[in-house]
Amino acid sequence: MTQHVKDRRAVLLSEAASLFREKGFARTTVRDIAAACGLQSGSLFHHFATKDDILFAVMESVIADITDALVAALADCHDPRDKVRALIRTELQAIHGETRDAMTVLVFEWRHLSAARQKEILVLRDRYEALWLTGLEHAAQAGLTRVDAFTLRRLLTGSISWTVNWFDRSGPMSLDDLADQVLALALREEGQAIT
Amino acid sequence: MTQHVKDRRAVLLSEAASLFREKGFARTTVRDIAAACGLQSGSLFHHFATKDDILFAVMESVIADITDALVAALADCHDPRDKVRALIRTELQAIHGETRDAMTVLVFEWRHLSAARQKEILVLRDRYEALWLTGLEHAAQAGLTRVDAFTLRRLLTGSISWTVNWFDRSGPMSLDDLADQVLALALREEGQAIT
Amino acid sequence: MTQHVKDRRAVLLSEAASLFREKGFARTTVRDIAAACGLQSGSLFHHFATKDDILFAVMESVIADITDALVAALADCHDPRDKVRALIRTELQAIHGETRDAMTVLVFEWRHLSAARQKEILVLRDRYEALWLTGLEHAAQAGLTRVDAFTLRRLLTGSISWTVNWFDRSGPMSLDDLADQVLALALREEGQAIT
Amino acid sequence: MTQHVKDRRAVLLSEAASLFREKGFARTTVRDIAAACGLQSGSLFHHFATKDDILFAVMESVIADITDALVAALADCHDPRDKVRALIRTELQAIHGETRDAMTVLVFEWRHLSAARQKEILVLRDRYEALWLTGLEHAAQAGLTRVDAFTLRRLLTGSISWTVNWFDRSGPMSLDDLADQVLALALREEGQAIT
DNA sequence: AATGAATGAGTCTTCATTCAT
DNA sequence: AATGAATGAAGACTCATTCAT
Numbered sequence: 156m157t158q159h160v161k162d163r164r165a166v167l168l169s170e171a172a173s174l175f176r177e178k179g180f181a182r183t184t185v186r187d188i189a190a191a192c193g194l195q196s197g198s199l200f201h202h203f204a205t206k207d208d209i210l211f212a213v214m215e216s217v218i219a220d221i222t223d224a225l226v227a228a229l230a231d232c233h234d235p236r237d238k239v240r241a242l243i244r245t246e247l248q249a250i251h252g253e254t255r256d257a258m259t260v261l262v263f264e265w266r267h268l269s270a271a272r273q274k275e276i277l278v279l280r281d282r283y284e285a286l287w288l289t290g291l292e293h294a295a296q297a298g299l300t301r302v303d304a305f306t307l308r309r310l311l312t313g314s315i316s317w318t319v320n321w322f323d324r325s326g327p328m329s330l331d332d333l334a335d336q337v338l339a340l341a342l343r344e345e346g347q348a349i350t
Numbered sequence: 351m352t353q354h355v356k357d358r359r360a361v362l363l364s365e366a367a368s369l370f371r372e373k374g375f376a377r378t379t380v381r382d383i384a385a386a387c388g389l390q391s392g393s394l395f396h397h398f399a400t401k402d403d404i405l406f407a408v409m410e411s412v413i414a415d416i417t418d419a420l421v422a423a424l425a426d427c428h429d430p431r432d433k434v435r436a437l438i439r440t441e442l443q444a445i446h447g448e449t450r451d452a453m454t455v456l457v458f459e460w461r462h463l464s465a466a467r468q469k470e471i472l473v474l475r476d477r478y479e480a481l482w483l484t485g486l487e488h489a490a491q492a493g494l495t496r497v498d499a500f501t502l503r504r505l506l507t508g509s510i511s512w513t514v515n516w517f518d519r520s521g522p523m524s525l526d527d528l529a530d531q532v533l534a535l536a537l538r539e540e541g542q543a544i545t
Numbered sequence: 546m547t548q549h550v551k552d553r554r555a556v557l558l559s560e561a562a563s564l565f566r567e568k569g570f571a572r573t574t575v576r577d578i579a580a581a582c583g584l585q586s587g588s589l590f591h592h593f594a595t596k597d598d599i600l601f602a603v604m605e606s607v608i609a610d611i612t613d614a615l616v617a618a619l620a621d622c623h624d625p626r627d628k629v630r631a632l633i634r635t636e637l638q639a640i641h642g643e644t645r646d647a648m649t650v651l652v653f654e655w656r657h658l659s660a661a662r663q664k665e666i667l668v669l670r671d672r673y674e675a676l677w678l679t680g681l682e683h684a685a686q687a688g689l690t691r692v693d694a695f696t697l698r699r700l701l702t703g704s705i706s707w708t709v710n711w712f713d714r715s716g717p718m719s720l721d722d723l724a725d726q727v728l729a730l731a732l733r734e735e736g737q738a739i740t
Numbered sequence: 741m742t743q744h745v746k747d748r749r750a751v752l753l754s755e756a757a758s759l760f761r762e763k764g765f766a767r768t769t770v771r772d773i774a775a776a777c778g779l780q781s782g783s784l785f786h787h788f789a790t791k792d793d794i795l796f797a798v799m800e801s802v803i804a805d806i807t808d809a810l811v812a813a814l815a816d817c818h819d820p821r822d823k824v825r826a827l828i829r830t831e832l833q834a835i836h837g838e839t840r841d842a843m844t845v846l847v848f849e850w851r852h853l854s855a856a857r858q859k860e861i862l863v864l865r866d867r868y869e870a871l872w873l874t875g876l877e878h879a880a881q882a883g884l885t886r887v888d889a890f891t892l893r894r895l896l897t898g899s900i901s902w903t904v905n906w907f908d909r910s911g912p913m914s915l916d917d918l919a920d921q922v923l924a925l926a927l928r929e930e931g932q933a934i935t
Numbered sequence: 936a937a938t939g940a941a942t943g944a945g946t947c948t949t950c951a952t953t954c955a956t
Numbered sequence: 957a958a959t960g961a962a963t964g965a966a967g968a969c970t971c972a973t974t975c976a977t
Contacts, residue, residue, distance in 0.1 A: 163936095179461050181376030185972060197974080198937050206972060263458065266374050301534045306523075310535060313512025314505040321504050328501075339496045340505060340535050358961090380947060392949075393962050401947065569851050571766030575951060587953080588958050596951060653848065656764050691924045696913075700925060703902025704895040711894050718891075729886045730895060730925050748940090770968060782970075783941050791968065 167192055167202055172213045172256035180210055180264040210264060211272050215279060217257035221249045222283045229286065235297040238290045239341060244334040246315050251324050262316050284308070299342045311341055362387055362397055367408045367451035375405055375459040405459060406467050410474060412452035416444045417478045424481065430492040433485045434536060439529040441510050446519050457511050479503070494537045506536060557582055557592055562603045562646035570600055570654040600654060601662050605669060607647035611639045612673045619676060625687040628680045629731060634724040636705050641714050652706050674698070689732045701731060752777050752787055757798045757841035765795055765849040795849060796857050800864060802842035806834045807868045814871060820882040823875045824926060829919040831900050836909050847901050869893070884927045896926055 170191040174183040185206050186196045203209045228245040232238050250258045268276065291304035300307060314337060322333060365386040369378040380401055381391045398404045423440040427433055445453045463471065486499035495502060509532060517528060560581040564573040575596050576586045593599045618635040622628055640648045658666065681694035690697060704727060712723060755776040759768040770791055771781045788794045813830040817823050835843045853861065876889035885892060899922060907918060 179376065181374065182462075184970085195938050196972085197939060200973070201936055204973095263461075266458075267377075301539070302531045306528075306531050307535075309512065309516050310509040310532065313508040313510065315508065316512065317504065317508025333501075336497045336501050337505065340502075343539075344496070379945085389961095390963055391947085392964060395948070395950095396961055399948090569766065571764070572852075574949085585959050586951085587960060590952070591957055594952095653851075656848075657767075691929070692921045696918075696921050697925075699902065699906050700899040700922065703898040703900070705898065707894065707898025707901065723891075726887045726891050727895065730892075733929075734886070769966085779940095780942055781968085782943060785969065785971095786940055789969090 163192075164202060167199075168209070168213050168216055169256070171209050172217075172260050175210065175213065175260045175264055176256040180260070180267045207267075207269065207272070210260070210267060211276070213257050214261050214268070214276050217249075217254050217261055218276065218279045218283060220254055221245070221258070222279075222286075224249065225283060225286050229290070235290075235294045235299060236342065239294050239299070240334065240338050242287055242290050243311070243315065243337045243341070244331065247318065247330055247334050247337070250315065250319050251322065251330055255319070259319050262319075294342065301343060307341060311337065314340065358387070359397055362394070363404070363408050363411055364451070366404045367412075367455050370405065370408065370459055371451040371454045375455070375462045402462075402464065402467070405455070405462060406471070408452050409456050409463070409471050412444075412449050412456055413471065413474045413478060415449055416440070416453070417474075417481075419444065420478060420481050424485070430485075430489045430494055431537065434489050434494070435529065435533050437482055437485050438506070438510065438532045438536065439526065442513065442525055442529050442532070445510065445514050446517065446525055450514070454514050457514075489537065496538060502536060506532065509535065553582075554592060557589075558599070558603050558606055559646070561599045562607075562650050565600065565603065565650045565654055566646040570650070570657045597657075597659065597662070600650070600657060601666070603647050604651050604658070604666050607639075607644050607651055608666065608669045608673060610644055611635070611648070612669075612676075614639065615673060615676050619680070625680075625684045625689060626732065629684050629689070630724065630728050632677055632680050633701070633705065633727045633731070634721065637708065637720055637724050637727070640705065640709050641712065641720055645709070649709050652709075684732065691733060697731060701727065704730065748777070749787055752784070753794070753798050753801055754841070756794045757802075757845050760795065760798065760845045760849055761841040765845070765852045792852075792854065792857070795845070795852060796861070798842050799846050799853070799861050802834075802839050802846055803861065803864045803868060805839055806830070806843070807864075807871075809834065810868060810871050814875070820875075820879045820884060821923075821927065824879050824884070825919065825923050827872055827875050828896070828900065828922045828926070829916065832903065832915055832919050832922070835900065835904050836907065836915055840904070844904050847904075879927065886928060892926060896922065899925065 167188070171183075171188045174187050174191060177183075178187075185199055188209065189196045189199045192199075199209075203212065225242070225245050228241045229238060232241050249255075265273070287308050288304055291300065291307055294300050295304050302310065318333065322328070324330060362383070366378075366383045369382050369386060372378075373382075380394055383404065384391045384394045387394075394404075398407065420437070420440050423436045424433060427436050444450075460468070482503050483499055486495065486502055489495050490499050497505065513528065517523070519525060557578070561573075561578050564577050564581060567573075568577075575589055578599065579586045579589045582589075589599075593602065615632070615635050618631045619628060622631050639645075655663070677698050678694055681690065681697055684690050685694050692700065708723065712718070714720060752773070756768075756773045759772050759776060762768075763772075770784055773794065774781045774784045777784075784794075788797065810827070810830050813826045814823060817826050834840075850858070872893050873889055876885065876892055879885050880889050887895065903918065907913070909915060
């Protein structure tokens with residue numbers, strides 16, 4: 156039974172994320188979400204008290220997911236350059252893989268969150284961003300970067316997020332190719348690093 | 351009188367852009383816009399038939415502005431590296447200068463435009479993007495880049511757009527500093543180019 | 546100049562009648578009427594104080610017209626049967642001729658008139674209806690009818706008004722044919738009258 | 741529960757018809773209708789998506805009702821003259837009985853229906869009109885009429901519809917008396933028929 | 936947990952009318 | 957008389973949320 160509950164909640168968040176991504180939070184009605192889950196509109200409120208709560212839950216959930224994924228990915232590599240590659244690849248996979256909807260929502264529906272909840276999410280995000288900053292700072296210490304870690308992370312956040320608007324996974328460029336292009340942007344050429 | 355009319359329309363678009371940026375298109379009411387212009391809600395419809403028309407006009411107008419600005423900026427520089435710097439600087443100025451509101455709206459409220467109008471805007475945007483692509487291709491021919499022009503433009507679009515979310519003009523980093531950081535990302539180090 | 550004024554007013558009423566007939570009073574905007582006359586919306590109010598006044602004027606005007614037409618038509622015939630034919634023909638001509646729009650408005654937009662103005666129009670209409678009643682009563686005295694004059698007039702009013710919904714002047718049946726059909730309904734067969 | 745739902749819908753249509761008749765479709769607000777049913781304005785939209793839908797439903801519903809009534813009435817009489825009397829009586833009863841409001845709306849608010857919906861209603865109306873035409877044609881074959889069935893039906897439609905504007909059920913003339921007057925108009929005198 | 940009718944505040948839009956020019 | 961921007965009161969419709977069943 157607990158499993159059923161979890162399932163339903165997961166399905167709900169997934170459908171909500173999909174709709175939020177497609178139509179935007181404001182244009183998605185609670186009825187849309189309910190319908191997508193095979194429920195009537197009133198039933199949604201047994202799971203979430205408000206529509207805002209759904210948005211919050213979508214974001215909260217995806218942040219947990221991508222943080223876990225990033226921790227796992229970084230565990231496998233110790234070289235600074237490999238770590239940066241892992242950071243980029245993992246974020247790109249999050250944006251173009253199964254968590255795509257929720258990731259897009261995280262970026263594009265941010266303003267629909269109340270200030271208080273933005274803060275909450277930012278706290279959760281801190282851990283994820285700390286992994287990035289640490290990775291980039293190690294690369295900087297290894298002389299691999301040309302831009303300070305703080306600024307670099309922000310520029311890459313933009314580059315990577317934006318791929319949702321143009322990159323086509325079924326096109327000729329693979330996701331790993333794309334990751335390598337971003338990596339080329341982020342770091343000095345190989346062999347140029349000051350050791 | 352013609353001047354008054356033009357003024358009013360310009361004021362209207364400016365106030366609308368400001369509100370759309372601040373609260374989002376969906377959460378901005380027609381009353382908000384009217385009030386910001388010192389009008390009653392009904393009066394808005396002498397200038398724009400629908401709320402959607404206002405959004406469209408904001409986007410249309412800013413694209414015209416930034417295209418003009420870019421043409422002017424490029425006219426002053428002939429070196430490929432300078433041209434890329436001009437492309438980046440001009441776009442950053444558009445995003446953090448007077449057209450900030452409208453530029454932000456262009457990015458974040460895109461989905462609220464009907465498909466037909468998205469096409470219209472894309473046509474207008476083509477000229478602007480062509481300037482970018484040409485500039486980056488010349489840089490590529492000069493051996494200045496490490497990523498193909500098409501992909502590079504898209505990655506930079508993301509990096510630059512995203513600065514609206516974190517860059518603070520009144521902070522320690524100047525806009526030109528920021529432009530140079532982006533330039534460092536975009537191109538090989540100076541002196542590395544194959545001449 | 547007085548002529549111009551009259552012309553403009555006449556044009557205005559004619560265009561208004563046409564629009565009221567086509568779209569209904571409620572769905573016709575003051576702008577529609579102004580545009581049909583080559584005016585801007587505000588200018589209409591130099592001629593009529595309110596939209597209601599226009600409707601009233603249309604009705605008032607057409608009643609004057611058809612009363613005149615009926616008086617003229619009746620002057621030419623002295624036989625009771627001929628008089629009834631003239632009553633029917635004249636009303637049909639009013640409904641399908643130049644006054645068609647206004648006549649239709651008179652019937653179908655009646656309820657949009659305020660109670661006070663309905664009374665005013667009814668007073669004007671009295672003279673017209675008196676001509677009908679007199680005509681039918683003479684026919685009754687001549688033994689030509691099978692239904693009392695009062696009821697007959699009302700039944701015929703319905704029959705004749707309704708033709709606007711189905712009779713096509715350019716079809717095979719002429720307006721005079723139609724009048725004869727209505728006459729056949731209204732009166733006994735010829736030669737059956739009790740003299 | 742299903743019963744409740746049906747009831748509510750029926751009440752809604754009835755109240756709407758009453759208001760449409762009294763004030764006209766255009767001047768009746770959705771709030772008026774809701775208030776007449778003891779509902780808030782928004783609640784109406786659980787039953788009908790638009791105000792136009794309500795109008796359509798009123799018309800659709802009354803056509804079904806009168807067609808049933810007519811079929812029932814005709815079943816009881818086999819003589820051509822009796823059939824015509826039944827046609828007239830039944831239509832008069834529809835116009836002055838319980839379906840009065842809806843019948844009036846059917847006639848006077850016709851133009852507020854979209855062209856597409858007018859067609860739909862006309863299709864429904866066909867069956868009803870076919871009963872009339874058949875009845876009148878049988879009367880014609882029996883030599884009872886002086887006007888062709890097609891034209892006669894249209895003239896009678898007008899006569900009968902129009903009674904809504906003047907006939908008073910509580911006055912001295914009964915509805916059956918009125919029906920006989922209309923019958924006198926429609927057919928030759930008894931005994932005159934060519935057998 | 937689910938239903939779905941009901942709520943009621945809120946939204947965009949319309950439009951007759953006014954009035955300074 | 958004409959203009960046309962402005963008014964502001966409605967109007968139809970939307971939708972998150974509630975709640976009795």
